[in-house]
Amino acid sequence: MLGARVVRAPRGPERSARSWGAEGALRMLQNNLDPEVAERPDDLVVYGGSGRAARDWRSFDAIVATLQTMAPDDTLLVQSGKPVGVLRTTEAAPRVLIANSLLVPRWATPEYFRDLEEAGLIMYGQMTAGSWIYIGTQGILQGTYATFTEVANRHFGGSLAGRVVLTAGLGGMGGAQPLAVTGNGGVALCVEVDPWRAQRRLEHGYLDEIADSLDDGLDRVERARRERRALSVAVVANAADTHPELVRRGWVADVVTDQTSAHDALGGYVPNGMSYAQALELRQRNPSEYVERAQAAMAAHCRAMLDFRSAGAVVFDYGNGLRGQAKDAGVADAFDYPGFVLAYIRPLFARGAGPFRWACLSGDPADLAATDRAVAEAFPDDDALQRWLRFAAENVSGQGLPARICWLGYGERHVAGTAFDDLVARGVLSAPVAIGRDHLDAGSVASPERETEGMRDGSDAIADWPVLNALLSTASGASWVSVHHGGGVGIGKSIHAGLVVVAEGTPASRDRVERVLTNDPATGVIRHADAGYDIALDTARTVGVRMPLDPGTHAPAWQQ
Numbered sequence: 385m386l387g388a389r390v391v392r393a394p395r396g397p398e399r400s401a402r403s404w405g406a407e408g409a410l411r412m413l414q415n416n417l418d419p420e421v422a423e424r425p426d427d428l429v430v431y432g433g434s435g436r437a438a439r440d441w442r443s444f445d446a447i448v449a450t451l452q453t454m455a456p457d458d459t460l461l462v463q464s465g466k467p468v469g470v471l472r473t474t475e476a477a478p479r480v481l482i483a484n485s486l487l488v489p490r491w492a493t494p495e496y497f498r499d500l501e502e503a504g505l506i507m508y509g510q511m512t513a514g515s516w517i518y519i520g521t522q523g524i525l526q527g528t529y530a531t532f533t534e535v536a537n538r539h540f541g542g543s544l545a546g547r548v549v550l551t552a553g554l555g556g557m558g559g560a561q562p563l564a565v566t567g568n569g570g571v572a573l574c575v576e577v578d579p580w581r582a583q584r585r586l587e588h589g590y591l592d593e594i595a596d597s598l599d600d601g602l603d604r605v606e607r608a609r610r611e612r613r614a615l616s617v618a619v620v621a622n623a624a625d626t627h628p629e630l631v632r633r634g635w636v637a638d639v640v641t642d643q644t645s646a647h648d649a650l651g652g653y654v655p656n657g658m659s660y661a662q663a664l665e666l667r668q669r670n671p672s673e674y675v676e677r678a679q680a681a682m683a684a685h686c687r688a689m690l691d692f693r694s695a696g697a698v699v700f701d702y703g704n705g706l707r708g709q710a711k712d713a714g715v716a717d718a719f720d721y722p723g724f725v726l727a728y729i730r731p732l733f734a735r736g737a738g739p740f741r742w743a744c745l746s747g748d749p750a751d752l753a754a755t756d757r758a759v760a761e762a763f764p765d766d767d768a769l770q771r772w773l774r775f776a777a778e779n780v781s782g783q784g785l786p787a788r789i790c791w792l793g794y795g796e797r798h799v800a801g802t803a804f805d806d807l808v809a810r811g812v813l814s815a816p817v818a819i820g821r822d823h824l825d826a827g828s829v830a831s832p833e834r835e836t837e838g839m840r841d842g843s844d845a846i847a848d849w850p851v852l853n854a855l856l857s858t859a860s861g862a863s864w865v866s867v868h869h870g871g872g873v874g875i876g877k878s879i880h881a882g883l884v885v886v887a888e889g890t891p892a893s894r895d896r897v898e899r900v901l902t903n904d905p906a907t908g909v910i911r912h913a914d915a916g917y918d919i920a921l922d923t924a925r926t927v928g929v930r931m932p933l934d935p936g937t938h939a940p941a942w943q944q
């Protein structure tokens with residue numbers, strides 16, 4: 385059974401595994417479960433409702449033991465968080481191949497999944513939980529920061545100063561929202577039902593204040609709005625109570641979004657009309673009543689968001705599946721407000737840009753500073769990136785191994801990756817660097833209510849793309865590769881892939897890093913060019929991503 389254990393990745397240049405590929409996987413698995421990093425490490429839950437790093441502690445121990453002893457040309461197979469086999473491949477092949485939460489489509493329902501989970505046969509891997517490249521709340525911070533920058537540019541003349549953003553959910557990912565809003569000069573009012581989560585964000589420096597009540601929270605944000613002062617305030621309450629109440633009072637935020645764990649009606653979203661403690665008790669005692677109450681609460685929450693929109697607020701879904709749940713619970717117009725990818729992120733994806741990230745396996749903050757400098761030097765003309773790197777270095781408090789995220793596109797990621805590899809080779813860094821990304825990326829996800837919502841050619845639900853992406857990462861020699869189902873939006877609603885490559889500072893690793901980090905974002909360009917996006921078509925043509933059929937006309941390229 386699950387027991388209280390404290391897991392932390394080893395630091396330093398000495399490895400216990402026989403290759404840095406395996407050592408990287410080992411340290412990043414352990415880092416995912418570091419209490420500083422994971423939301424519920426005792427249950428092996430890293431973030432995002434019930435996103436786990438390993439199926440159970442027995443599997444965790446077996447994965448660790450295998451990674452420590454396997455040969456440099458062995459590959460470990462992980463099936464939903466359980467190590468199931470070790471096969472001889474080649475040194476250039478991935479050390480670990482991971483498949484999490486995948487079900488044959490007709491059986492891919494939350495109920496069926498839960499039965500299998502209870503039987504101990506499957507595990508929910510979220511996106512970076514079960515693929516061992518979660519880096520704490522920072523992992524989402526830059527994407528959230530970039531989204532609010534885009535909101536400011538699009539609707540408020542480039543700044544959120546004097547604007548209030550109402551949101552809910554201060555969990556592993558949602559906890560980035562207050563800092564991302566204040567980073568853009570705005571005022572954030574964040575509703576969070578679990579007092580411990582709000583406190584955690586305060587302690588980690590992501591949140592400025594916790595109010596005593598909704599009224600107190602409103603007073604504080606209204607003062608800051610008038611003074612055009614950046615401020616984030618949490619109110620400990622249930623969003624299904626506060627939001628309809630705010631609508632009743634006629635109070636309107638400038639922007640409304642949400643990052644409660646709505647994708648999971650049992651393990652994530654908390655129903656209203658009862659205390660938080662009573663909700664936790666009901667979850668244990670009567671799961672089906674809990675799900676029913678959670679669905680009704682999500683309907684009320686979503687209806688209030690639609691009302692805010694009618695009252696003039698900019699409203700967007702932040703990729704948590706709230707609209708889908710609400711629609712299932714009878715809110716016919718739930719999809720009247722758009723998802724954030726459709727509204728703000730798609731042009732970035734079309735260039736192959738997305739959440740590139742890395743972790744310094746040495747554990748040494750000086751290594752992170754050196755990699756930050758390398759990225760800043762590699763892209764001196766990218767003002768937004770330079771601003772972000774300065775903001776992150778000053779405002780992001782570390783969780784676990786020193787790590788950084790920044791959005792880079794096709795033609796950029798391999799430049800950063802090979803620069804890191806050179807730093808390792810030259811001994812500037814004291815140990816290798818694990819380089820990866822979120823599954824929420826340009827070419828690695830099919831998710832019709834989030835990343836692929838409203839694709840120009842109607843290809844939203846086609847999941848060939850993430851599978852091709854994972855196969856390509858494997859062929860390119862990533863250190864570990866994963867394919868998952870259900871991350872972000874819930875079972876039945878997404879298929880997505882991840883990769884990590886370890887920059888070891890050897891000629892072979894430099895080639896691998898260059899290949900993997902060139903090819904992976906190329907699938908984003910290809911996927912969006914194929915769907916007819918001009919930015920992707922231009923990118924593909926100008927940088928020479930080879931596509932046998934010209935995607936603009938679907939005529940063979942040699943006939944152009």
Ligand code: NAD
Binds near residue numbers: 556
């Ligand atoms: P999490 O489980 O760590 O946190 C969710 C938080 O919501 C918890 O703190 C919980 O107490 C709170 N909550 C639940 N019901 C509530 C309610 N009714 N009222 C107020 N608070 C409530 O999850 P997370 O990692 O923060 O992710 C949040 C959601 O965002 C998930 O659905 C996730 O899939 C999605 N997500 C979005 C992105 C993105 O880029 N937009 C990325 C990753 C995850």
